[in-house]
Amino acid sequence: MRVTFLTGEYPPMQGGIADHTALLARHLAPLGVSSSVLTARRWQEVAPDSPDPAVHPVIPNWGWRCWPAVAGFVRRHRPDVLHIQYQAAAFDLTGWVNWLARFLRFLPARPRLVVTFHDLRVPYIFPKAGRFRWLSMLALARHCDAVICTNREDRHTLERALRKPPRLAYIPLGSNADPQPPPDFDRAEWRKRYGAGKNSLLLAYFGFMNASKGGEELIEAVALLRQQGIDARLLFVGGEVGHADPTNQAYAARVRGLIQRHGLEAVVFRTGYVDLPQVSANLLAADAVVMPYRDGVSFRRTTLIAALRHGCPVVSTAPVNPAFIPEIRPGENMLLAPPGDAPGLALQIARLVDSPDLRRRLSEAALELGRLFDWPEIAHQTYQLYREVCP
Structure with a gap:
């Protein structure tokens, strides 16, 4: 089976x-899928x-020129x-890709169309x-042969919005960084890079910075913890903004300004873009990963999944509708604060201080939860969907 991924971004x-596209292609290969990637010239x-x-x-x-370019590629290959690996920002927010599936349906001997x-x-x-x-989103879903949603909430939204929905599948995302620290990794030595000793609370935030991820609340929470005499230190793991949405620079600048306003420059660290072993080592060195999403915790966040796969105690925010994410059990496998509530976030983080037993239980439960996001199983479910739509 030959599959072409249409994506706005691809490594490097x-x-x-x-990351998702590259990892999915890699894990589909043992199933007999030959993958190619169709992307923009700026790659x-x-x-x-x-x-x-x-x-x-x-x-x-x-823009509109993507239509004939995709059609020409499909005819040749x-x-x-x-x-289609869809996220609006990855396609420059233009909306032309949203109507591409309708255009391609008029091609003779067209490929089956799937969108994630x-x-x-x-x-x-x-x-x-x-x-x-919103109608452009529905158009993309309606004119594809199958739709993959990465979380139950999105699938429910599309089921309600589409009169005659196509095949709708819930297939979770996988981790973009599984545990693979450098061979000589030593946790205590790694923590020394950030001045973190036995009595420090080293917190990690993994991923790009944007307004939906609650960076400002995180900085406010660290400031509150330090005011309580807790040696809280914060490590931003990874690049600050990605290639898909450089407009997040403005929000990242606001967060940097808040760090300066609170005088936290000496206890907030940034790794910048680093390779996967470095990412893994930083996550394993942290006492907890804190991801205070303003729209609530969700499995659409691959950096959250990476933290779970590393067995990191996770502090996040309550989901909008817990019924769509029943796997999360507050207090058992994750600590949750109200979204947008810095004092509430600090309160949850403070529960980890002087409580190694809580940290251990959260770590074990995170590993168990992380097993739900196994790449071979994700690839198998995707392959089965391909087989359903192909004649």
Whole structure:
């Protein structure tokens, strides 16, 4: 079976969609799937010397010109499945990809069309687009042969919005960083890099910075903890912003300003973009990973899944609707604060101080929860969906 992934980002570009696409292709290979990647020409700016023949950076841009470019590729290469990895920001918020599936349906001998919605955030398209933005999301879902949602809430939303939904599958995301620290990793020595001793509370935040992830509440919480005499230290693991949405620079600047305002420069650290063994070592060195999402904890966040796979105690925020995420048991496998509540977040983090038993129980429960996101199983479910839609 030949599958082409249409994606706005791909390694070495930085981003969750890039990592997911590469990992999915890798785990589909043992099932007999030959994968290729169709992306924009700007990929060559990041990987000018890449010899990978499976990557085709031939899309001029994600405006209207992507339609004939994709159609031409499909006619030449004839994949069995065109799998769109959708996130609005990865396609420059333009909305043209949202109507691509409808356009491709008119092609003779077209491939089966599958879309993974990494989230349901709408594209900008143009000023005052209003309801047309949501309609463009529904158009993409309606004109594909199958839709993959990465969480139950998004699947429920699409089921209610579409009169005649196509095949709707819930297939979770996998981790973009499984435990693989350097061979000489020593936790105590690694913590010394950040001035963290036995009595310190080293907190990690993993992933890019944007307003939905609650960076400001995190800084406020660290400041509150230190005011209580707790040696709280914060480590930002990974790059600050990705290739897909550089507009997050403004929010990252606000967070940096807040760090300065509270005088936390000496206890807040940044790794910048580092390789996977370095990411793994930093997560394993932390006492907890804190991800205070403003829209509530969700399994659409691959960095959260990575923290679980590492067995990190996790402090996050309450989901909008707990019924859609029953695997999370507050106080048992995760600590949850109200979204947007810095004092509440600090209160939950403080529970970890002088409580090694709680940290141990949360760590063990995180590992158990992390087993739900096994890449071979994710690839198997995706392959089965391909087989259902292919004639």
